[in-house]
Amino acid sequence: MGLIIGMSILLGCQFLGEIISRALALPVPGPVLGMLILLIGLITRGSVPGSLRTMGEGLLKYLTLLFVPAGVGLIQHFGLIGREIGILIITLIVSTSVTLLVTSQILQRVAKKATSSREGDA
Amino acid sequence: MNDFGLAKVWVYLAASPLLHLFATLLAFIVASRINRWAGRTPLLHPVIVAIALLIGFLFLTDTDYTTYFEGAQFLHFLLGPATVALAIPLYDHRERVRRMLWPIVVGTLTGVVTAVISAVGIAMILGAGPETVLSLAPKSVTSPIAMGVAEKIGGIPSLTAGLVLLTGVVGCIVGPWIFRLTRITDPTIQGYSMGLAAHGFGTAYCFASIGSVAGAFSGLAMGTSGLVTAFILPPIVHLFGL
Numbered sequence: 001m002g003l004i005i006g007m008s009i010l011l012g013c014q015f016l017g018e019i020i021s022r023a024l025a026l027p028v029p030g031p032v033l034g035m036l037i038l039l040i041g042l043i044t045r046g047s048v049p050g051s052l053r054t055m056g057e058g059l060l061k062y063l064t065l066l067f068v069p070a071g072v073g074l075i076q077h078f079g080l081i082g083r084e085i086g087i088l089i090i091t092l093i094v095s096t097s098v099t100l101l102v103t104s105q106i107l108q109r110v111a112k113k114a115t116s117s118r119e120g121d122a
Numbered sequence: 123m124n125d126f127g128l129a130k131v132w133v134y135l136a137a138s139p140l141l142h143l144f145a146t147l148l149a150f151i152v153a154s155r156i157n158r159w160a161g162r163t164p165l166l167h168p169v170i171v172a173i174a175l176l177i178g179f180l181f182l183t184d185t186d187y188t189t190y191f192e193g194a195q196f197l198h199f200l201l202g203p204a205t206v207a208l209a210i211p212l213y214d215h216r217e218r219v220r221r222m223l224w225p226i227v228v229g230t231l232t233g234v235v236t237a238v239i240s241a242v243g244i245a246m247i248l249g250a251g252p253e254t255v256l257s258l259a260p261k262s263v264t265s266p267i268a269m270g271v272a273e274k275i276g277g278i279p280s281l282t283a284g285l286v287l288l289t290g291v292v293g294c295i296v297g298p299w300i301f302r303l304t305r306i307t308d309p310t311i312q313g314y315s316m317g318l319a320a321h322g323f324g325t326a327y328c329f330a331s332i333g334s335v336a337g338a339f340s341g342l343a344m345g346t347s348g349l350v351t352a353f354i355l356p357p358i359v360h361l362f363g364l
Binding site: 007010011013014017027029030031032034035036038039042043048052053055056057059060063064065066067068069070071072073074075076077080081084086087088089090091092093094095096097098099100102103104105106107108111112114117 | 146147149150167168169170172176177180181189190191194195197198200201202203204205206207208209210212213216222224225228229232233236237240241244245248249250251253254258261262264265266267269270271273274275277278279280281283284285286287288289292293296297300301304306308310311312314315316318319320322326336345348349352353355356360
């Protein structure tokens with residue numbers, strides 16, 4: 001019964017998320033709103049129900065498998081990929097590197113400032 | 123007679139969702155084994171290998187994607203509840219988030235904006251078509267969110283899914299190299315940056331190669347950046363006139 005309850009909580013949150021997303025024509029996908037709804041619910045409740053944890057962590061453990069069907073969909077875009085392969089490769093490598101560089105530098109600077117100002121307070 | 127029997131079996135299998143659901147699971151098992159033999163290199167990530175095997179299989183059996191997806195959709199559907207389930211690790215790390223709130227807020231906003239603007243900007247400068255640009259925009263966030271966002275803004279969700287996976291591979295290769303070059307040694311910062319730029323692939327890499335603190339922060343970044351991206355990407359893309 002545990003898994004069924006866990007899955008029902010997840011699907012229920014997704015369901016609410018989809019309804020809100022569509023009713024208000026939000027640009028945010030329904031499951032993301034569902035995630036927010038669940039997060040608010042967990043914070044309000046103060047703990048994660050065992051059934052939800054079993055189901056949710058089971059899904060997240062095999063999350064990579066769930067990407068496969070969509071990834072196979074690349075087969076439909078071989079034409080486009082072939083035409084723009086150079087652009088795609090350069091964009092992926094440069095943009096990912098820049099993102100890593102900027103994020104790690106900003107985090108380091110802000111974290112250092114946060115710690116030093118806290119030490120200054122004390 | 124025998125050939126005729128086999129042909130009949132094939133006609134049944136090709137029309138039923140059973141074959142392609144089974145093939146997907148089988149391809150993933152084989153791909154995981156191959157990855158283990160290859161010393162868990164991100165270049166031969168199980169997802170990438172499984173997709174290559176299945177694309178090869180579809181070509182060999184002359185099957186179109188729609189037919190394949192009739193079977194594989196049962197797995198694909200689980201992406202929705204899996205996205206909702208990302209709330210669980212976010213909730214688990216709430217104390218850590220509270221402690222590092224300010225760096226996380228600033229880092230996430232700058233990181234997400236950098237990821238989106240650099241992807242859209244570079245692709246546009248290089249002359250990519252609008253569909254490609256819109257499919258590239260959410261490339262740094264975890265697939266279920268990225269695909270949802272791509273669909274909402276007019277990209278091609280299945281192209282986005284592939285680009286997201288490739289971004290993960292790129293992140294795992296260049297990440298450690300960038301950290302070495304810029305002398306970033308704090309595992310929380312390494313983890314958070316990897317999760318933000320390379321989603322679940324970065325998280326898996328952190329758990330395997332840096333440590334559990336980096337892994338936890340990476341998982342956290344995957345959740346927060348996914349959430350932030352879903353909200354701020356559409357207006358940013360709008361600024362580019364797309």
